[in-house]
Amino acid sequence: MPELPEVEVTRRSLAEVITGARIEAVRLGKPLRWPLGCAPSILVGQHMVALRRRGKYLLIDLDKGLLLLHLGMSGSLRFIRDQAPPGVHDHVDLVTSKGVLRLHDPRRFGALVYAANEDDAVAQKLLGGLGMEPLSETFTEAALLAGLKASRAPVKQVLLAGRLVVGVGNIYASEALFLAGIRPTVAGNLIGPIRARRLHAAIKTVLARAVELGGSTLRDFSNADGMAGHFQHEANVYGRAGAPCHRCGRAVQMIRQGQRSSYFCPGCQRP
């Protein structure tokens, strides 16, 4: 599932090749989560000026306006230079002067949305409520602590909500909480400065390491060059219910929180 590391890995593998590419045609397959929001002809003739990331969104800056692209939970982007025909799950082709940017997304939770600018209603609805970027300087221990103090919800769900800090999805929330020694059920407002400090460091460590390893490929994620990620081999708890903790040997537990599975080690993570 694309979380911050997978989106960032995609961005890095794509930024150089698509910058300066001129869109020559737009091919749309089955509908995605939201409609494009403009006539495809608006895009044709425009150049891709830059590729940025905000949370789990990729922002493709155009000469005029920008495209917001989300990978949902099964999406991946490829940049292909041949004219291979789209497969059943290839739902967007942006044919450019340098190659074809192709969105592959079997479950179609992803989206590609045009916005006239970053401040307009369309963009603000999607980006406006997003929290801090965890790998940036704005994400500080103090800000994390303050945000946690403001919520009585379980810390795992505060992380997943994305209003305090973005990009931490189900895999990396469980992994960060393991590194921090905090059980996912602990209420945000019960986390003090010491644990907030550990969690802050753990989030940065986990996400940076995952980016380094090309993300996690649980099923079929790959970067724009088709290369898989390897972080899943370093997971301490995610997907390891019943298996012995790498640190203490006790069985990793799985629980449900907000319709999502959470994994933790009852020995290493304190309530």
Added chain:
DNA sequence: CTAACCTCCTGTTCGC
């Protein structure tokens, strides 16, 4: 306002 639940979708896994 928050928090719990629902919804979209399809490939994979599970139980009988």
Added chain:
DNA sequence: TGCGAACAGGAGGTTA
């Protein structure tokens, strides 16, 4: 072995 049911989950939307 086959088949339907359950499951996985990002995140906006709805409801209480």
